[in-house]
Structures are given as structure tokens and as C-alpha cells.
Amino acid sequence: xxxxxxxxxxxxxxxxxxxxxxxxxxxxxxxxxxxxxxxxxxxxxxxxxxxxxxxxxxxxxxxxxxxxxxxxxxxxxxxxxxxxxxxxxxxxxxxxxxxxxxxxxxxxxxxxxxxxxxxxxxxxxxxxxxxxxxxxxxxxxxxxxxxxxxxxxxxxxxxxxxxxxxxxxxxxxxxxxxxxxxxxxxxx
Amino acid sequence: xxxxxxxxxxxxxxxxxxxxxxxxxxxxxxxxxxxxxxxxxxxxxxxxxxxxxxxxxxxxxxxxxxxxxxxxxxxxxxxxxxxxxxxxxxxxxxxxxxxxxxxxxxxxxxxxxxxxxxxxxxxxxxxxxxxxxxxxxxxxxxxxxxxxxxxxxxxxxxxxxxxxxxxxxxxxxxxxxxxxxxxxxxxxxxxxxxxxxxxxxxxxxxxxxxxxxxxxxxxxxxxxxxxxxxxxxxxxxxxxxxxxxxxxxxxxxxxxxxxxxxxxx
Numbered sequence: 001x002x003x004x005x006x007x008x009x010x011x012x013x014x015x016x017x018x019x020x021x022x023x024x025x026x027x028x029x030x031x032x033x034x035x036x037x038x039x040x041x042x043x044x045x046x047x048x049x050x051x052x053x054x055x056x057x058x059x060x061x062x063x064x065x066x067x068x069x070x071x072x073x074x075x076x077x078x079x080x081x082x083x084x085x086x087x088x089x090x091x092x093x094x095x096x097x098x099x100x101x102x103x104x105x106x107x108x109x110x111x112x113x114x115x116x117x118x119x120x121x122x123x124x125x126x127x128x129x130x131x132x133x134x135x136x137x138x139x140x141x142x143x144x145x146x147x148x149x150x151x152x153x154x155x156x157x158x159x160x161x162x163x164x165x166x167x168x169x170x171x172x173x174x175x176x177x178x179x180x181x182x183x184x185x186x187x188x
Numbered sequence: 189x190x191x192x193x194x195x196x197x198x199x200x201x202x203x204x205x206x207x208x209x210x211x212x213x214x215x216x217x218x219x220x221x222x223x224x225x226x227x228x229x230x231x232x233x234x235x236x237x238x239x240x241x242x243x244x245x246x247x248x249x250x251x252x253x254x255x256x257x258x259x260x261x262x263x264x265x266x267x268x269x270x271x272x273x274x275x276x277x278x279x280x281x282x283x284x285x286x287x288x289x290x291x292x293x294x295x296x297x298x299x300x301x302x303x304x305x306x307x308x309x310x311x312x313x314x315x316x317x318x319x320x321x322x323x324x325x326x327x328x329x330x331x332x333x334x335x336x337x338x339x340x341x342x343x344x345x346x347x348x349x350x351x352x353x354x355x356x357x358x359x360x361x362x363x364x365x366x367x368x369x370x371x372x373x374x375x376x377x378x379x380x381x382x383x384x385x386x387x388x389x390x391x392x393x394x395x396x397x398x399x400x401x402x403x404x405x406x407x408x409x410x411x412x413x414x415x416x417x418x419x420x421x422x423x424x425x426x427x428x429x430x431x432x433x434x435x436x437x438x439x440x441x442x443x444x445x446x447x448x449x450x451x452x453x
Contacts, residue, residue, distance in 0.1 A: 030223035037219055041212050046202035055205060063215040070219055130197050149198035177191055184189055 017160075019082035026073060033070050036082070041066070043151035044090050050150035051094040051142055053131055061097060065090045084161035087151065091143055133183045141176045148173055265370035268382055268399075272392075273363040275399035276356050278305045279423060283430045286356055287420035288404075302433045304426070309350050310434045325436040326350045332436040340444045341436050356421065359401060362386040376403065 017023075019036060026033040045062045052058050069089050076085055134142060147158045155166040155173070162169060278284060287300040295318040303311035308328030315322050323334040331346040362368060367387040373396065374381055381393040381402055393403040404416045424430040432438040437445060 031220070033223060034216065034219060037216060041215070042204070042208075045208065045211070049202040050198065059207075059211045062211070063218065066215055066219060067222065070222060130201065134198075134201075145198065146202075149195065150202040152199075152202075177194060181189060181191065181194055184194070 017078070017081040017083075020078070023073070023076065023078070023082050030070070030073075033073065037066055040083070040086060043153070044086065046150035046152060047087060047090055047146045048094060048150070050134065050146035052097060057097060061090075061093045065093050068093070080163070081160050083153075083157065087143075087147060087161055095139070129184070133180060136183060137176065137180065141179070144169070144173060145176055145180075268370050268394075269363055269368050269384060272382065272384060272394045272399040272401075273360065275394070276360050276363075276401060276421065278360070281306055281426050283424040283426055283433060284356075285420055285422040285424055285433070286418065288416050288418050290414055290416040300420070302430075303350070304434065305423075311350050312434050312436060312439070323436060323439075325434065327434070334436050334440055334443065338444070339440065339442065340446055341440060342446050342448060344448045356401060356418070359386065359390075359392055359404070362388065362390075363392075 019039070022032065022036050022039070026036060041062070044065055045058065048058045048061050048065075052061065065086070069086055072089075076082065134145065137145065144158065144162070147153045147161065148155075153161070155169045158164075159166045159169045164172075282305045283302055284305055285300075285302050287298065289296065289298040291297070296316070297318075298314075298316045300314045301311065302313070303309055310325070310327040312325035313323070321336070323336075325332040326346050328350065329346055330343050332341055332343045334341050363384070363386070365387055369385045371383040371385050371391065374383055374393070376393065379402065380396040382396055382399075384392045384394060386392060389407050391405040392401050393405075394401055400421050401418045403418065406414045406416060424433075437443070
């Protein structure tokens, strides 16, 4: 059982990168990049939404991520997966927002200007509380959380990005959730 | 809360929104342009109006890269830019009041903002999008949100002191960058205005009489321009009356106040 938790060699992630063919096509013919965009738009937007609060900022950052990746595609060496590189760009973009004066502009208490699905299901304050609790986690923990619950990636996909075995990712995620649950205020 | 419930809520944070298709299409169109035609002049990615207003045009303007060197403003133009910059310089010990309105996706968006220019930079803001309105405040130690439906003020310990980021902060910074260009003058609703292009492509319209900003044209990815009207820009002395503008409780004296705990560290 323990053997399965050993980190997968990085070369393996490169060999099985499901985006390799699309990346190669985009490098030859830039318009083919749109296929990568179509594949990852929802996932990147979801990732950003877990990391940032303001809807419009999330949209801007997502757009910027793809424009950046397109502009720098020629620098992608294929040492890791394309997804890993893409989400690293997204992670950097989120970090840039946090570094701005004012950071992620709206505090949790003043977020949510636009009705959305989440607010229809959760009370506004509960969303704000959850966002506030997530923001207390370490950036690395937020990154993993966003890959899992924002981008909807499986443990294997996250492992390929993080350079760890799926089992290792599962254990880390479990610990993050436990920490998150410990910080979450009781409803009563 | 169970782990399942927590995972469900985490997924809801990233739940698709009604406007996602618009964002997807706009970004796709921009990428399509970039892969087809090399732009003559590099522009920044589109800026959403809400992003450019709510948190401040500030936060967005300073985040994007520059567009190349200054064209070298003439002495007259440099003087105009300097006056405009001074007109919105923030003096100490004041309360800055800004209100902007615009149209986004056919809905009226408005942001009104009061903030101390000195620490702890207490602020109160009202942001509306269509029929939805959010009013919130933060005095550095406590965050407040007003629920008009129940006439309740919910207060929670603030995680941090708010930053001084009024909606004009980005304009202020861009004017001071040395890369703003005076495009000329124009008249809107009978008011003579200087047109000044900021390094990020936003065009500001400044009153020729007092150099205060009146409008901001924000180019979008689809080629359209969203105009934001600065309907109020005031620097108010700090008095007991203006201090009340920073307080939700003072603005809603009949409201019930509910205190909730902060997330535990």
C-alpha cells in the first residue's frame, strides 16, 4: 500500500501529458491554441474563483492568464505538463492581484455584488465566511484547494502538476480540509 | 459541518455564473485576434467595469503593463496633467467621497465610497448592480454589512485594516506616471473637458475649470468602450458629521446590530 504513495517521476508526467499534441499544434499554428483554451477555460476560471473574491477581477485574471500563456507558449519546454504550467501562470496572476495595493479588492464582507448561483444556495454570509476561512490558509494550501474544487481536477491530475503521487495529494487534501473545518465557525 | 458539506460549499465558490459565456466569448475573440493579426500597438487585456470601479479603477490600472515610453508631453500638456494630478491628490486628515456610475451588460452599476485618507483608512461603500445593492464598511477592527431586507447590521471582527484604495487612486497614479498623454479638449453636456489618455488605454475627461475627473472611458475586449461617470468627487474635512459617513451603524440608527465571530486562526 505504501508503495503507491511514492511520488511519480516527473518524466512520467511529461510522457502522459494529454495536451502534448495540442501544444505542439499550437506552436506550429497559433490558432490551434484555441483548442487548449476551450479545454481549460472553465477550469482556470473555477480555480481563480476559489482564490479571489471579486467576480469581475476573476474574469479579468482568467482572461489575462490565457493571453499570457498564448504569448509565452514558445517558452514552454515541456519539462512538466501543460496543465501544470498553465495553473502556475494562474497562480502567479492570483498572487499579483494579492500584491496590488488593496489586494483582492473587496473584503469578504463587501463582496458579492451580483447574484450568482452560489448565493442562491448559500446564505451570503456563509459564502463570505468560507472565503474568509480559505484566505487564512497558506498560499500552497489554497493552490491545491483551488485545483481540486475550483478547477475540478482529480488527485492524479493534481499530482502531475504538483509532482507528487495521487495518494500523497489525497492525504494533503484531507489535512487541508481538516484544518479548514477546524477554522470554520459553528453555525449555532 | 461534515467534510461532504465542506466540499460541497467549496465547489459552490467556483460555481458558473450567468455571465460566464460572455467572458468566454470575449476572451476567445481576443485570443483569436492575437493569433490572427499582430496588433499595431499592444494593449492590455480588457478591464471589466466592475473591476475597474468597485475596487477601484485603481487596482486594475496599476496591475496592467505599460504600453511603451512616453511620447514626451509638451510643456502645456505637462502642465495640464500636473494640474489634473494635483486636483485629485489626497490631502491628509480628510474623508474622500467618490461616486461613479456606468452601464454594464445593460444594467446600471454604481459605486459610492467614503474613506479616511489617514490610518486606519476606515471606509464605507455602497455598490449596486441592477437591483442588487451591497453596503459595507470596515473601520480597521470591525467589518460591517447592512442587510436592508431585515434592517440588520452584521458586524464581524475585521481581518485587517482596509487599504486606502478609493476608486480614483489608479487614475491618480497613472497621471503621475509620466506616460499620460493629453489628447485635446471636448465638450460633454456643456462642460469643457480635457481628454487625457492614461498609459493603460483608459481615457479620462477632466474639467478644464478645476481639473476634476468627470468621465472615464474604459476600452473592452470586444472593441466597445464603457464610460464611467464620476458624479461625485469630494475631499471632506474630518468632522463628527463626515465621520458618520464612514459608519454603517450611524447611517442606519434604527437597524438591529448582530455580532458574529470571526473565522478562527
